[in-house]
Amino acid sequence: MIMLPDKNGYFGQFGGRFVPETLMSAIFELEDFYKKAKIDKSFKKELNYYLKNYAGRPTPLYFAERLSKKLGLKVYLKREDLCHTGSHKINNALGQALLAKRIGKNRIIAETGAGQHGVATATVCALFGIKCVVYMGSEDIKRQALNVFRMKMLGAEVVPVNSGSKTLKDAINEALRDWVTNIKTTHYIIGSCVGPHPYPMIVRDFQSVIGKEAKRQILEVEKHLPDYLLACVGGGSNSIGLFYPFYKHKSVKFIGVEAGGLGLFSGKHSASLERGKTGILHGTKSIILQNKDGQISQTHSISAGLDYPGVGPEHSFYKQTGRAEYVSVTDNEALNGFKLLSETEGIIPALESSHAIAYLPRLSKKAKNKVVIVCLSGRGDKDLDIVFSNMHK
Amino acid sequence: MTRIENLLKKLKKQNKKALSIFLTAGYPNIKTTEKLIGRIEKYVDLIELGVPFSDPIADGPTIQYSSQEALKKNINISNIFSIVKNIRKTTKVPIVIMGYLNPIYNFGLKKFFSEAKKTGVDGIIIPDLSYEESRQIRDLSKISKIAYIPLVALTTGKERAIRIAKSSTGFVYVTAVTGVTGARNKISGELIPFLKKLRTKTTKSLLVGFGISNSGHIENLRKYCDGFIVGSAIIDLIRRKKSVEKFVKRLSFNTEK
Numbered sequence: 001m002i003m004l005p006d007k008n009g010y011f012g013q014f015g016g017r018f019v020p021e022t023l024m025s026a027i028f029e030l031e032d033f034y035k036k037a038k039i040d041k042s043f044k045k046e047l048n049y050y051l052k053n054y055a056g057r058p059t060p061l062y063f064a065e066r067l068s069k070k071l072g073l074k075v076y077l078k079r080e081d082l083c084h085t086g087s088h089k090i091n092n093a094l095g096q097a098l099l100a101k102r103i104g105k106n107r108i109i110a111e112t113g114a115g116q117h118g119v120a121t122a123t124v125c126a127l128f129g130i131k132c133v134v135y136m137g138s139e140d141i142k143r144q145a146l147n148v149f150r151m152k153m154l155g156a157e158v159v160p161v162n163s164g165s166k167t168l169k170d171a172i173n174e175a176l177r178d179w180v181t182n183i184k185t186t187h188y189i190i191g192s193c194v195g196p197h198p199y200p201m202i203v204r205d206f207q208s209v210i211g212k213e214a215k216r217q218i219l220e221v222e223k224h225l226p227d228y229l230l231a232c233v234g235g236g237s238n239s240i241g242l243f244y245p246f247y248k249h250k251s252v253k254f255i256g257v258e259a260g261g262l263g264l265f266s267g268k269h270s271a272s273l274e275r276g277k278t279g280i281l282h283g284t285k286s287i288i289l290q291n292k293d294g295q296i297s298q299t300h301s302i303s304a305g306l307d308y309p310g311v312g313p314e315h316s317f318y319k320q321t322g323r324a325e326y327v328s329v330t331d332n333e334a335l336n337g338f339k340l341l342s343e344t345e346g347i348i349p350a351l352e353s354s355h356a357i358a359y360l361p362r363l364s365k366k367a368k369n370k371v372v373i374v375c376l377s378g379r380g381d382k383d384l385d386i387v388f389s390n391m392h393k
Numbered sequence: 394m395t396r397i398e399n400l401l402k403k404l405k406k407q408n409k410k411a412l413s414i415f416l417t418a419g420y421p422n423i424k425t426t427e428k429l430i431g432r433i434e435k436y437v438d439l440i441e442l443g444v445p446f447s448d449p450i451a452d453g454p455t456i457q458y459s460s461q462e463a464l465k466k467n468i469n470i471s472n473i474f475s476i477v478k479n480i481r482k483t484t485k486v487p488i489v490i491m492g493y494l495n496p497i498y499n500f501g502l503k504k505f506f507s508e509a510k511k512t513g514v515d516g517i518i519i520p521d522l523s524y525e526e527s528r529q530i531r532d533l534s535k536i537s538k539i540a541y542i543p544l545v546a547l548t549t550g551k552e553r554a555i556r557i558a559k560s561s562t563g564f565v566y567v568t569a570v571t572g573v574t575g576a577r578n579k580i581s582g583e584l585i586p587f588l589k590k591l592r593t594k595t596t597k598s599l600l601v602g603f604g605i606s607n608s609g610h611i612e613n614l615r616k617y618c619d620g621f622i623v624g625s626a627i628i629d630l631i632r633r634k635k636s637v638e639k640f641v642k643r644l645s646f647n648t649e650k
Binding site: 008016017018019020021022023024025026163164169170173176177180181183184279280281282283288290292293294295296 | 446447448449450451453457461464467469470493494495496497498499500520521522523524525526543544545546547548549550553557568571572573
């Protein structure tokens with residue numbers, strides 16, 4: 001396995017630590033504890049115990065037969081939607097909560113877009129008896145009401161964020177401000193592979209359970225590695241979790257699907273890697289959507305979880321080095337993906353994952369009968385209202 | 394020695410504390426910023442001009458608001474250099490630019506420093522630039538003789554604080570609270586012991602900011618530092634259309650005791 005990031009948190013020229021000085025002590029502390037935990041057998045054992053018995057891992061690698069036949073591809077779905085709380089977010093939340101316990105922090109904060117990370121964090125806080133505060137853009141609170149209710153049921157405090165675009169980006173700003181203020185008692189569970197070093201590395205490592213399992217599972221059924229890995233990219237945690245364990249295997253092609261929103265030329269999308277440029281946001285240097293003055297752009301996506309102007313630094317590195325290809329699908333295509341999987345396989349995907357599904361018909365044109373693993377990062381219950389209202393427009 | 398270091402040395406000899414005032418550049422508009430500087434310059438030792446940013450993670454609601462308002466008017470770094478150029482025609486007060494890294498990075502680091510030098514900027518503060526990431530900017534500030542002003546927080550460990558202080562070529566910006574910017578009634582009890590300890594470790598000037606908003610704060614802290622930075626309290630006054638001049642005059646009287 002490659003040893004990235006380097007000791008300063010860089011993946012090539014992306015990454016690093018760009019935060020107010022107040023946070024630096026906590027960032028070093030987290031890095032120290034993580035380094036120790038990573039090689040500590042008892043930590044691994046504890047995490048594996050909860051992943052297996054609480055989150056429900058390993059998740060199945062399911063051969064989507066009807067979908068495959070329809071598209072002329074061999075599609076396997078990595079079923080993160082079957083994890084406890086309904087998405088891959090629980091993998092990282094469990095890992096980080098166990099770390100927070102080791103550090104001795106008794107309060108956890110998190111930000112959330114679609115609510116999946118908020119729900120996962122609220123869940124692990126209930127599990128371990130830790131106080132939990134979740135920041136969520138007021139726009140997202142409106143469109144993801146069910147998840148807000150879930151977090152509250154789990155005992156978390158949900159704080160609406162009214163600044164900026166009132167979505168994920170602003171929820172992260174507010175969580176960072178809380179963290180600056182309550183640094184001594186509080187651990188911030190960042191939900192994606194973004195933020196200052198060591199976060200992108202920690203989140204990737206905790207999510208790489210997805211790719212490790214998928215590799216084992218595909219070798220078992222197909223006796224060879226897949227041709228393609230396909231996953232949606234907002235900040236990029238489910239995709240990096242799937243990709244990373246295959247990094248060395250150059251025959252396996254990676255495709256990340258970003259949110260094209262109303263189209264790449266509409267100005268209303270979240271396709272950072274296709275339309276962004278290098279900059280610094282939320283503590284890390286990466287490719288971000290910004291205007292000519294370096295002000296961060298407002299983004300749009302039908303799926304709140306992808307509605308973010310940046311992307312994890314490791315994805316920027318994959319893009320720059322050509323290790324992964326990044327494409328985008330529009331809101332409408334995502335809705336088609338949502339219907340396609342529901343109708344062919346009886347699986348209702350999250351709108352985030354629907355972006356990955358929606359790219360399959362395009363991929364099938366150039367990859368006939370190839371083996372594709374799609375990360376089905378979450379289930380779609382939370383999105384039924386949005387899909388309903390869009391279908392009746 | 395930079396102009397700012399010379400100034401602080403002079404003030405120290407006169408047993409005066411430095412007073413630095415923060416204004417969000419272009420809030421509520423460019424004209425007001427320029428006029429205000431003209432009116433308050435005789436009472437202050439340094440003026441900080443904030444570059445508005447869409448995602449100011451170190452700032453509380455007051456500065457966030459003023460930044461958003463300035464951004465509605467499309468204020469950018471070029472506008473801010475024009476402000477500096479204009480006021481430089483009449484004023485000698487050292488001017489410090491305070492801005493988050495992304496707009497500066499986007500402007501081009503080399504270009505930023507050469508323009509800053511040309512227009513008469515004296516110092517630079519970047520609240521989201523950690524010591525670990527600061528080398529290139531420190532080098533550029535050295536070449537252009539623009540003071541590099543790093544931040545030290547109450548959570549900064551001893552060794553690290555010394556290292557950061559050493560890297561300064563203007564003064565050390567000590568954040569008075571564990572938190573974001575914003576006027577506060579109470580200042581952390583940890584601040585005085587922290588300043589005392591820092592004083593024994595460095596000869597660099599220590600200016601205290603974040604939360605400093607009245608004469609009482611200055612009174613309590615004057616023994617332990619070399620000056621004060623007031624920001625949100627000023628923005629509040631501008632927002633409420635109250636006299637900034639009167640307020641600054643009173644603070645300035647206080648720093649001269």
